[in-house]
Amino acid sequence: MNTNQFQVIKDARIDAPKGFYATGVHCGIKRKRKDLGMITCTVPAQAAAVYTTNAFRAAPLKVTEESMEKEGILQAVLVNSGNANACTGKKGLADAYQMRADMATQLRVPDHYVGVCSTGIIGESLPMDRIQSGIHELGLQHKQKTKNEDFAEAILTTDTLVKKVQVELSIDDQHIKISGVAKGSGMINPNMATMLGFITSDIKIESVVLQSLLWKATEETFNMITVDGDSSTNDTVIAMASGLANNTSLTPQHKDWHLFVDAFTYVCRELAKKIARDGEGASRLIVATVRNAHSLLMARQISKAIISSNLVKTAIFGADANWGRIMCAIGYGDKNVVPDRVEIKIGDIPLVKEGQPLPFIKKQVAHLLTQETIPIDVDLHLGKEQATAWGCDLTYEYIKINANYRT
Amino acid sequence: MNTNQFQVIKDARIDAPKGFYATGVHCGIKRKRKDLGMITCTVPAQAAAVYTTNAFRAAPLKVTEESMEKEGILQAVLVNSGNANACTGKKGLADAYQMRADMATQLRVPDHYVGVCSTGIIGESLPMDRIQSGIHELGLQHKQKTKNEDFAEAILTTDTLVKKVQVELSIDDQHIKISGVAKGSGMINPNMATMLGFITSDIKIESVVLQSLLWKATEETFNMITVDGDSSTNDTVIAMASGLANNTSLTPQHKDWHLFVDAFTYVCRELAKKIARDGEGASRLIVATVRNAHSLLMARQISKAIISSNLVKTAIFGADANWGRIMCAIGYGDKNVVPDRVEIKIGDIPLVKEGQPLPFIKKQVAHLLTQETIPIDVDLHLGKEQATAWGCDLTYEYIKINANYRT
Incomplete structure (x- = not known):
């Protein structure tokens, strides 16, 4: 060994x-x-x-x-x-x-x-x-x-x-x-x-x-x-x-x-x-990594904001490369984000640079979004701290499990 | 006038x-x-x-x-x-x-x-x-x-x-x-x-x-x-x-x-x-009122925790008087809650007193939960401040609206 x-x-x-x-x-x-x-x-x-x-x-x-x-x-x-x-x-x-x-x-x-x-x-x-x-x-x-x-x-x-x-x-x-x-x-x-x-x-x-x-x-x-x-x-x-x-x-x-x-x-x-x-009704693992934050707290808050967002979770369920919802979660995750510096990738495919959308190859992203694990990568270009958070998509099955029970 | x-x-x-x-x-x-x-x-x-x-x-x-x-x-x-x-x-x-x-x-x-x-x-x-x-x-x-x-x-x-x-x-x-x-x-x-x-x-x-x-x-x-x-x-x-x-x-x-x-x-x-x-896919209005909190902030945090909880929202969609999920949201809404004092009502029907469940008339509550507006009333028995928050249930329709779009 x-x-x-x-x-x-x-x-x-x-x-x-x-x-x-x-x-x-x-x-x-x-x-x-x-x-x-x-x-x-x-x-x-x-x-x-x-x-x-x-x-x-x-x-x-x-x-x-x-x-x-x-x-x-x-x-x-x-x-x-x-x-x-x-x-x-x-x-x-x-x-x-x-x-x-x-x-x-x-x-x-x-x-x-x-x-x-x-x-x-x-x-x-x-x-x-x-x-x-x-x-x-x-x-x-x-x-x-x-x-x-x-x-x-x-x-x-x-x-x-x-x-x-x-x-x-x-x-x-x-x-x-x-x-x-x-x-x-x-x-x-x-x-x-x-x-x-x-x-x-x-x-x-x-x-x-x-x-x-x-x-x-x-x-x-x-x-x-x-x-x-x-x-x-x-x-x-x-x-x-x-x-x-x-x-x-x-x-x-x-x-x-x-x-x-x-x-x-x-x-x-x-x-x-x-x-x-294995979250309730989950069909995919979402891995959100936030790089180059001012602080560890900032990196953690933003990565958790992304995996906690119902809008991001439903977009992933729908295999939709919805960078706008990710931007939105970043924006309320921490007030000190500088919009013009933000980069977002899904897997290796860049979706956002300097806070604005890039043209991306839809088929490639669509393929990525059907995988078991969805890596969302955010670069804030502010500091040196990094954090990763893990979540799952939000599905019909989640609603079914949680709404269909009678106390 | x-x-x-x-x-x-x-x-x-x-x-x-x-x-x-x-x-x-x-x-x-x-x-x-x-x-x-x-x-x-x-x-x-x-x-x-x-x-x-x-x-x-x-x-x-x-x-x-x-x-x-x-x-x-x-x-x-x-x-x-x-x-x-x-x-x-x-x-x-x-x-x-x-x-x-x-x-x-x-x-x-x-x-x-x-x-x-x-x-x-x-x-x-x-x-x-x-x-x-x-x-x-x-x-x-x-x-x-x-x-x-x-x-x-x-x-x-x-x-x-x-x-x-x-x-x-x-x-x-x-x-x-x-x-x-x-x-x-x-x-x-x-x-x-x-x-x-x-x-x-x-x-x-x-x-x-x-x-x-x-x-x-x-x-x-x-x-x-x-x-x-x-x-x-x-x-x-x-x-x-x-x-x-x-x-x-x-x-x-x-x-x-x-x-x-x-x-x-x-x-x-x-x-x-x-x-x-009129939230996306909403079928009901949830009105969460928190009474007798230590501070206005505490009352607001807890009432917002209740209406923001996916578990509460799905329970309401399922017309389920799930007091446990409400308790849970109260518990993470503010750390200074005293569990043994908490009272929860849905409409006029008491579900929890002194932090423990009461027997309740299931039919009555079930009827209440089919109404347009679901009033959740929490008494913390701690102070004098009060706040109300408004939300909606989480439904299949929400998932449909938000997952079925392709960017």
Whole structure:
């Protein structure tokens, strides 16, 4: 393995890094599909977490945050799908604590070594009897070391695909694995777009270092995707590092720090892209890159304005090279844009230069717009900062999924 | 007429206030429909204007702003539809100046007494020969005092309806009229949602006073509507006051100041609502009112978050009382919301109290949700401020209109 690079592993498994075990079961929150999963570690893992900025944080987020605050360590994460345990008041909070306690008992670890996540319907209490028997089953599987790959499946809601990424790299001559699993913005009846992400690694790293890395990576990846602009009550990303790879503890001073950061960020970015591509009703991934902005904030705001614009999203659905709608989004994305300098390309085809339309070969663009991935490239010619955001098109199917449900 | 009230006039005419004349013609920018209109005043009118916050301001906005900056006076506004004269570079700016000069010549007024507005396709140069012959025709009609009501029609793009409002009131025993016309967020191929608004009155008021009033009213009305969240390059609202009603010049110290403010704001609000209701593909008007917020900003942010949410908009289209999506929008609308205090009603039916769902009579709500107007009422129980925002549902028709065009 080239020590300056990381390798992408085709068959990703969240339990691939040393020390991790993961599984999933059907406990009966959903009718048929798996709905309860856990990731555990043979040792207390250094952990980090980021949560939704929505003012209505669901109960499990509060419980996980409490766990994390004690020592920055997690040894297990328990996740249910089908019910978000959000807007459920005191009972919801008690239920989240109960889930944590039951899982801790099964694994014989302190309560605060367990994190809990929920995703699904909001405003309904969890069916605690089913969840408790599910946790019991997870405990049994854990004892028997039953191997399966059901965790990635057990956390899904209306996602159409399992989302997994794994990379490997070498640090201090040690073989390091980083693996990630996510669920995306599938709408759950009667609610709501939630994204969950879980990253495991056998890297040796302190919780506080991992936390700063996770924040930075989230800024560039999970926070740069949009399906419909709505941030949910349950969004959570958790990272756990077992330390079993036995490298010298990783810090920003370590010679391979940047390699690890790149690899870790790659995992986050690929998960984020999979979430965007699998947005409700989406038929295409939109990748908007804004170059040469005054600031990183400016680049991020404008790239997010582009992928969030319903007008751009419908134009892409209609395979229409509608540069005017992109211009419009750029213009309200940041007030300091200088119109006469703006360049827009779709793929390699220039559509706008110095703020004015260019003649373009319609057939070529039309062909580009039928592809799976639509790259929109904006050059502001102002500064040196750059950002990329990922989104999806807005389709009849989106309306169908979101309008045809009755609460 | 009750002096403490204003009367709403059924057959609104933008030329009803003393001194005004308005007309419209077909000059050939569009294939068949009227596409060039003007409002003139027999005397130089005290004027005020607000413009889009989009960084890409179209050429006509720059020219109108220049006119206004000189004396705060306008004697005519010339508006074309079918072409926005945006992203058209130096030629576009020269064309906008030319339109202004030609109109001024026809009316024998100084150039800077004329404002110009354009709405329609962006990135294409105006067909100046057609526009110039159209201006000539407008000049002829003006000389002959040909009365018609074509101005409101001439400014439309994909709007399905003409939008007009008129009120009358008495100030200093003088009969005062305020009339307004607007065009809304119809998408124009290949672009873009533009709103234009024009308000005329025979009130005597100084430009600077009218300007501050227009800003305040715009904040509460035009800035509180959303069709798809995209602010355009051409959005403009212009107010003109002829002063011919001969009241004592209106200032905030005048005993009837608040009456006039209410009447003026009413005109803006009704135009704004008409724009929201006639949003592309819209089948319903959504009215989101947020009460008892800490601040006006908080109330405005949250009410706008609700009407801007694709999830809320699709739920309303699906006649679904999806309180969870409303909660979600409240939660990301402002971080200082206290979840346990939130109350949500649709019409008079309470759906959420203290942040948790209530049992509600599904049939009753379902009936409410088939109405033309859907009132969403949120009480934050935090402070005393209140705001209302207006939007529309998100429908298959919206996707159809915006995806089926080829640039």
